[in-house]
Amino acid sequence: MTRQIKLGLSMRYLGYHAGAWRHPEVDPEGASKLSHFVRIARTAEAAKLDMVFLADGIGIRTKDEPPGALCRSAQTAEMEPLTLLSALSAVTSHIGLVATASTTYNEPFHIARKWASLDHLSGGRAGWNIVTSWSDAEARNFNRDEHLDYATRYERAAEFVEVVKGLWDSWDEDALVNDKQTGIFFDPAKLHALNHVGKHFKVKGPLSVKRTPQGRPILVQAGASDQGIDIAAESADVVYSVSQDMEQGRAYYAKLKGRLARHGRSPDELLIMPGITHFIGATRQEAQDKYEKLNALVDPILGLSYLYGQMGDLSGYDVDGPVPEPNNPQVRSIAKGLLELAHRENLTIRQLYTTIAAGFGTRLVIGTPQDVVDDMEAWVEAGAADGFNLCPPYLPGGMDDFIQLALPELRRRGMFRTEYEGKTLRESLGLRKPRSRYEGKNSGAIK
Amino acid sequence: MTRQIKLGLSMRYLGYHAGAWRHPEVDPEGASKLSHFVRIARTAEAAKLDMVFLADGIGIRTKDEPPGALCRSAQTAEMEPLTLLSALSAVTSHIGLVATASTTYNEPFHIARKWASLDHLSGGRAGWNIVTSWSDAEARNFNRDEHLDYATRYERAAEFVEVVKGLWDSWDEDALVNDKQTGIFFDPAKLHALNHVGKHFKVKGPLSVKRTPQGRPILVQAGASDQGIDIAAESADVVYSVSQDMEQGRAYYAKLKGRLARHGRSPDELLIMPGITHFIGATRQEAQDKYEKLNALVDPILGLSYLYGQMGDLSGYDVDGPVPEPNNPQVRSIAKGLLELAHRENLTIRQLYTTIAAGFGTRLVIGTPQDVVDDMEAWVEAGAADGFNLCPPYLPGGMDDFIQLALPELRRRGMFRTEYEGKTLRESLGLRKPRSRYEGKNSGAIK
Numbered sequence: 001m002t003r004q005i006k007l008g009l010s011m012r013y014l015g016y017h018a019g020a021w022r023h024p025e026v027d028p029e030g031a032s033k034l035s036h037f038v039r040i041a042r043t044a045e046a047a048k049l050d051m052v053f054l055a056d057g058i059g060i061r062t063k064d065e066p067p068g069a070l071c072r073s074a075q076t077a078e079m080e081p082l083t084l085l086s087a088l089s090a091v092t093s094h095i096g097l098v099a100t101a102s103t104t105y106n107e108p109f110h111i112a113r114k115w116a117s118l119d120h121l122s123g124g125r126a127g128w129n130i131v132t133s134w135s136d137a138e139a140r141n142f143n144r145d146e147h148l149d150y151a152t153r154y155e156r157a158a159e160f161v162e163v164v165k166g167l168w169d170s171w172d173e174d175a176l177v178n179d180k181q182t183g184i185f186f187d188p189a190k191l192h193a194l195n196h197v198g199k200h201f202k203v204k205g206p207l208s209v210k211r212t213p214q215g216r217p218i219l220v221q222a223g224a225s226d227q228g229i230d231i232a233a234e235s236a237d238v239v240y241s242v243s244q245d246m247e248q249g250r251a252y253y254a255k256l257k258g259r260l261a262r263h264g265r266s267p268d269e270l271l272i273m274p275g276i277t278h279f280i281g282a283t284r285q286e287a288q289d290k291y292e293k294l295n296a297l298v299d300p301i302l303g304l305s306y307l308y309g310q311m312g313d314l315s316g317y318d319v320d321g322p323v324p325e326p327n328n329p330q331v332r333s334i335a336k337g338l339l340e341l342a343h344r345e346n347l348t349i350r351q352l353y354t355t356i357a358a359g360f361g362t363r364l365v366i367g368t369p370q371d372v373v374d375d376m377e378a379w380v381e382a383g384a385a386d387g388f389n390l391c392p393p394y395l396p397g398g399m400d401d402f403i404q405l406a407l408p409e410l411r412r413r414g415m416f417r418t419e420y421e422g423k424t425l426r427e428s429l430g431l432r433k434p435r436s437r438y439e440g441k442n443s444g445a446i447k
Numbered sequence: 448m449t450r451q452i453k454l455g456l457s458m459r460y461l462g463y464h465a466g467a468w469r470h471p472e473v474d475p476e477g478a479s480k481l482s483h484f485v486r487i488a489r490t491a492e493a494a495k496l497d498m499v500f501l502a503d504g505i506g507i508r509t510k511d512e513p514p515g516a517l518c519r520s521a522q523t524a525e526m527e528p529l530t531l532l533s534a535l536s537a538v539t540s541h542i543g544l545v546a547t548a549s550t551t552y553n554e555p556f557h558i559a560r561k562w563a564s565l566d567h568l569s570g571g572r573a574g575w576n577i578v579t580s581w582s583d584a585e586a587r588n589f590n591r592d593e594h595l596d597y598a599t600r601y602e603r604a605a606e607f608v609e610v611v612k613g614l615w616d617s618w619d620e621d622a623l624v625n626d627k628q629t630g631i632f633f634d635p636a637k638l639h640a641l642n643h644v645g646k647h648f649k650v651k652g653p654l655s656v657k658r659t660p661q662g663r664p665i666l667v668q669a670g671a672s673d674q675g676i677d678i679a680a681e682s683a684d685v686v687y688s689v690s691q692d693m694e695q696g697r698a699y700y701a702k703l704k705g706r707l708a709r710h711g712r713s714p715d716e717l718l719i720m721p722g723i724t725h726f727i728g729a730t731r732q733e734a735q736d737k738y739e740k741l742n743a744l745v746d747p748i749l750g751l752s753y754l755y756g757q758m759g760d761l762s763g764y765d766v767d768g769p770v771p772e773p774n775n776p777q778v779r780s781i782a783k784g785l786l787e788l789a790h791r792e793n794l795t796i797r798q799l800y801t802t803i804a805a806g807f808g809t810r811l812v813i814g815t816p817q818d819v820v821d822d823m824e825a826w827v828e829a830g831a832a833d834g835f836n837l838c839p840p841y842l843p844g845g846m847d848d849f850i851q852l853a854l855p856e857l858r859r860r861g862m863f864r865t866e867y868e869g870k871t872l873r874e875s876l877g878l879r880k881p882r883s884r885y886e887g888k889n890s891g892a893i894k
Contacts, residue, residue, distance in 0.1 A: 021625070021632060028625035028632070032657055034537060034568045058556065060655050071635040077623065077657040080564035086533035087568045090481060107552065109505065109588040117527035121481045121534045140651035141556040176524065178468070178475035183746040185468060185475070188518040204587035208507050210479055210524040299630040 005380055005415050006271055006387030006429055008051045008098070008240075009044045011037065013075050015394035016277050018306075018357035019297030021074035023394045030395070031078040034087055040396050041088045044095055047403045048417050050428045051096030051127060052088070053220075053240075053389065054081035058105060058133060059141045066313055069305030082114055089122035096425030098127030098220055098238075103160040104153055105133055105142040109203055111160075112167035115217045116209040124213030124424030127238070128164075129220040130231065132157050154227035156200045161219070161235050163203050166194040168216040169436040170206035192438050214426045215433040224252075232270070233259035237431055240389045241274045242361055249274055249384035271386040271429060274379065277359035277393055279366040280401045287366045290401075294393055295354050303353035310335040319350040362391045372402075373409040380415075452827055452862050453718055453834030453876055455498045455545070455687075456491045458484065460522050462841035463724050465753075465804035466744030468521035470841045477842070478525040481534055487843050488535045491542055494850045495864050497875045498543025498574060499535070500667075500687075500836065501528035505552055505580060506588045513760055516752030529561055536569035543872030545574030545667055545685075550607040551600055552580055552589040556650055558607075559614035562664045563656040571660030571871030574685070575611075576667040577678065579604050601674035603647045608666070608682050610650050613641040615663040616883040617653035639885050661873045662880040671699075679717070680706035684878055687836045688721045689808055696721055696831035718833040718876060721826065724806035724840055726813040727848045734813045737848075741840055742801050750800035757782040766797040809838045819849075820856040827862075 013031050014020040021028040030036035041052050060076050070076065081099035089097055097118065101111050111128065119126035132153040133139070139147040148156070175190035194205035221236040223229045232239050233256060243249030257267040279294075281287035300319045307314055312331055317324055323342040326332045332339070342352050358364055365375050379385040392398025410416040421427050460478050461467040468475040477483035488499050507523050517523065528546035536544055544565065548558050558575065566573035579600040580586070586594040595603070622637035641652035668683040670676045679686050680703060690696030704714040726741075728734035747766045754761060759778055764771055770789040773779045779786070789799050805811055812822050826832040839845025857863040868874050 022627045022630060024627075028627065029623060032567050038537070057655075058560070059651075060653060071633050071638075072630050074632050076633065076638075076655065077618065078655060079567055080560045080656065083529065083533040083561050083564040083568060086530040087537040090485070090534040090537040105554065106557075107589055110553075113505070113527045114530050117530040120479050120526055121530060137651075140649075142554055143649045171524065176476060180469045180471075180475065183469060183519050183744070183749070185521050186518050186523065191518075191523075202587075202590045204506075204584075206507060208504075208523065208525060209527065297630075302630070 003380070003415075004417060005376065005385070005410070006273060007049045007416065008053050008096075008238075008273055008387070008389045009040070009049050009399060010053045010055060010275070010389055010391045011040050011395060012055045013078060015398055016359045016362060016391040017294045017393035018073065018302060019294040020394035022297040023294060023397065025397050026394050028074065031074065034084070036395075037084060037088060038091055040399060041092050041095060043396060043399065043403065045092050047407055048420055049095060050387070051098050051125075051425060052085075053098040053127075053129065054085065054100060055129070056081050056100035056102070056131070057135065057138060058102060059135075059138045061135050061137045065305050066301075066308050066315070068301045069308075072299050072302040082118070086118055086121060089118060089125065093123075094125070094420045094423065094428070096125045096127055096218065096428060097122055098129055098218065100129040100131055102131050102133040102138075103157040104148060105138065106160075108160050108163035108201055109167065109207075112164040112207055113209055115164075116168060116207060116212050119212035119214055119217050120209065124426065126212070126214070127218035127220050127425060129222070129240070130157065130161060130236075131222070154225075154231070158227075158231055159198045159200045161231060163194070163196050163198070163201050165216065165235065166196060166437065167203070167205055167207040168212065169438055170194065171211045172436060172438065173211050173215075176210055211436070214424050215436075218425050218429065218431070229256055229259060232256060233265070234263045236270055237429065238271045238273060241272055242363075243274050243384065244363055246379055246382055246384050249379060250382050253384050269431065271431075273387045273389045274385050275362035275389045275391050276376075277362045277364050277391045278372055278398070278402055278406070279364070279393060280369060280372055280405045282368065282405075284367055284371070287368065291358070291364075291366050295358065298354065298357045300350065303350065303357055306353045306356040307338065307349075310338055314349055317349060320348050323347060323349055323352055358393065359391065369405040369409045372406045373413065373415075376410070377413065377415065450827070450862075451864060452823065452832070452857070453497045453720060454863065455500050455543075455685075455720055455834070455836045456487070456496050456846060457500045457502060457722065457836055457838045458487050458842060458846075459502045460525060462845055463806050463809060463838040464741045464840035465520065465749060466741040467841035469744040470741060470844065472844050473841050475521065478521065481531070483842075484531060484535060485538055487846060488539050488542060490843060490846065490850065492539050494854055495867055496542060497834070498545050498572075498872055499532075500545040500574075500576065501532065501547060502576070503528050503547035503549070503578070504582065504585060505549060506582075506585045508582050508584045512752050513748075513755050513762070515748045516755075519746050519749040529565070533565055533568060536565060536572065540570075541572070541867045541870065541875070543572045543574055543665065543875060544569055545576055545665065547576040547578055549578050549580040549585075550604040551595060552585065555607050555610035555648055556614065556654075559611040559654055560656055562611075563615060563654060563659050566659035566661055566664045567656065571873065573659070573661070574665035574667050574872060576669070576687070577604065577608060577683075578669070601672075601678070605674075605678055606645045606647045608678060610641070610643050610645070610648050612663065612682065613643060613884065614650070614652050614654040615659070616885055617641065618658040619883060619885065620658050620662075623657055658883070661871050662883075665872050665876065665878070676703055676706060679703060680712070681710045683717055684876065685718045685720060688719055689810075690721050690831065691810055693826055693829055693831050696826060697829050700831050716878065718878075720834045720836045721832050722809035722836045722838050724809045724811050724838045725819055725845070725849055725853070726811070726840060727816060727819055727852045729815065729852075731814050731818070734815065738805070738811075738813050742805065745801065745804045747797065750797065750804055753800045753803040754785065754796075757785055761796055764796060767795050770794060770796055770799055805840065806838065816852040816856045819853045820860065820862075823857070824860065824862065
């Protein structure tokens with residue numbers, strides 16, 4: 001029997017397909033409504049999923065959009081992840097709440113404090129997805145003209161995470177004694193100032209939030225680059241990966257799990273959860289029809305915008321004709337991956353942009369419940385996944401399809417829980433509570 | 448008949464009295480529990496109060512604390528205001544949610560985005576209390592050794608508020624057309640980039656959150672200095688003032704209301720709500736007993752710490768003896784206000800620190816429901832207040848006393864609502880929705 005898997009649900013915007021907002025069942029303003037997300041989170045919790053997740057960018061990424069494309073995209077107006085997940089903490093009881101925050105345009109004290117607070121509010125269900133910001137559109141909202149170079153971003157990110165983890169250790173678990181008789185509120189030997197002085201940050205501490213129910217929130221990462229993998233191997237509890245095929249997934253899994261020992265960690269201390277966008281039907285034809293129906297809702301002006309950054313303006317060509325060979329050698333070089341894909345699979349322009357518009361980089365799986373669960377089981381058996389980050393094409397319908405059609409089959413094979421194992425996200429994921437850096441030491445206490 | 452007043456409830460920590468956490472009815476860990484704040488917010492909402500409020504500092508203010516004092520203070524471990532109020536937005540329906548955020552150690556894009564999000568989550572009940580950060584303890588959590596000088600802080604604050612207001616105008620109210628037939632999600636003529644370039648900030652925009660139910664969140668300020676009053680007169684909807692007596696309150700009220708015309712605003716566009724800490728009993732003796740009972744719960748080590756910054760270490764003196772005259776002329780100068788108070792009212796050391804420990808600068812009112820409402824009515828009649836920011840000595844008990852004992856008397860005099868006037872905080876406060884800076888203009892639209 002295949003071992004149990006973990007399942008997250010990504011719920012940004014109205015789903016991962018660019019046509020989602022035009023789907024007849026989708027509320028196009030859902031991304032600005034609490035009720036939309038309450039419906040999703042409660043359904044996911046009733047299905048015993050491990051966590052809901054919100055990806056994020058700090059601004060509208062207008063770069064490379066040709067005129068007329070941006071106004072056809074629903075990926076423009078939304079709520080902010082931390083406030084939204086905090087609201088959901090009050091109306092859910094078991095499901096994990098993972099929000100993204102950038103290390104590029106934030107300060108570690110704010111992030112440590114806000115996520116510690118979310119961990120208290122939720123009774124131990126907070127997670128932080130650690131990212132760096134790579135777009136000029138974001139840089140321009142934060143006093144810069146261009147985004148930071150790659151090396152600086154990752155160096156800053158690594159130090160940022162160290163500071164945040166340090167601040168989360170400020171209070172020992174038993175620091176608050178609350179002795180009304182003696183008037184002692186906390187034991188001063190159990191409160192610690194971090195006194196961090198580094199290249200990017202100088203942070204004294206201590207944090208003004210007591211130690212959280214999970215010891216510290218779950219750390220999530222999506223590190224695909226070498227520096228990203230290093231941050232993940234050192235600190236992450238969960239990695240959302242983006243492998244496109246099983247062999248690539250297996251190689252990534254082996255590489256990242258192998259890197260853990262360098263940081264004194266064992267392979268089971270980090271869970272790898274590739275993203276998948278599912279189209280599920282009672283028959284393969286029904287699944288394919290669901291897929292095609294959403295594809296037809298992507299206006300070619302919007303669709304061409306996904307090729308614009310690499311291939312330039314293709315609006316003069318027939319979208320149902322072949323992908324043109326660029327004359328400009330520089331464009332040929334930038335668009336190499338897309339051109340190879342188009343040639344290999346003999347795609348039209350419309351089919352080419354659909355490969356992006358249908359999931360924005362997540363792997364697509366189209367089929368019956370049996371097909372979908374076979375695929376998941378194969379990845380787990382091959383050593384390519386500990387679970388999956390579900391990225392439904394539209395919400396809530398795409399999630400409902402998975403829960404109603406695929407989840408019973410996963411359970412029938414003994415691959416997914418029927419009850420939560422505990423109360424915290426850490427307990428659901430089967431991860432140990434971290435030790436404080438001050439455990440067994442007297443150093444650093446507040447005098 | 449006195450006109451209707453507005454009422455806010457300040458709910459930081461466990462109340463405004465330093466002895467609150469030792470009160471027999473108080474849960475000393477309440478400040479880290481969602482259930483504690485849900486109880487308070489729902490009770491305040493059932494009583495039709497305008498809003499709940501959280502003051503804030505970004506770190507533990509250890510400065511000037513002598514050894515042994517900090518560990519006797521509950522003002523050390525708490526949750527972060529924005530996450531906490533976001534959680535409360537999901538379990539309340541009418542009460543306003545006002546959270547503090549510093550302009551000194553934040554970026555305007557984050558603040559604009561998060562508060563716009565809270566306004567959507569709550570259906571139009573968000574407020575931002577605008578502050579600057581003045582303590583070295585906070586500076587040291589944000590890469591600095593000392594806090595910014597006063598002038599820089601206020602200059603930055605004024606520009607910060609302008610940027611935030613500008614970002615909140617990014618989307619016209621009717622920008623989202625959501626036309627599933629044509630595929631147009633928003634009207635690009637109704638989305639505006641701010642393109643702000645100033646001394647402290649460069650922010651392009653637009654904001655990635657659509658225009659909020661209140662047009663923009665309510666802006667709150669506590670400006671007592673001249674620069675503070677200017678920011679308030681230009682932008683604030685509500686001011687929390689700290690006047691200690693009615694004459695001072697009347698003068699402040701007249702000065703601030705008089706300043707509004709400079710910014711093209713009328714006096715009724717800004718509400719002034721002085722803070723009060725009430726001790727209420729069926730008789731005056733009962734009220735006084737409640738006050739004394741809490742005072743007795745302030746350990747002298749903690750009490751002396753409130754004098755430490757101005758008067759130095761007084762631990763060698765009898766706390767129930769007279770306040771000693773400092774030999775050092777510099778100390779005499781710094782402690783001038785406290786020394787005058789001690790002489791005028793013939794206070795012991797214990798009585799002197801109690802004036803601080805009992806409300807941290809808010810005005811104390813001790814008496815029967817009749818006394819308390821007489822006092823409020825007198826302030827309103829005198830032109831010193833449009834309402835009050837209630838700062839209960841301990842929570843939830845101090846709030847319950849006000850609601851059960853004083854509120855019926857306020858209502859009997861026709862001074863407070865029996866039902867909410869609408870759904871948003873702006874409607875409760877009787878304030879108009881702001882116009883967008885782009886109304887009637889075509890400039891600034893995204894192409």
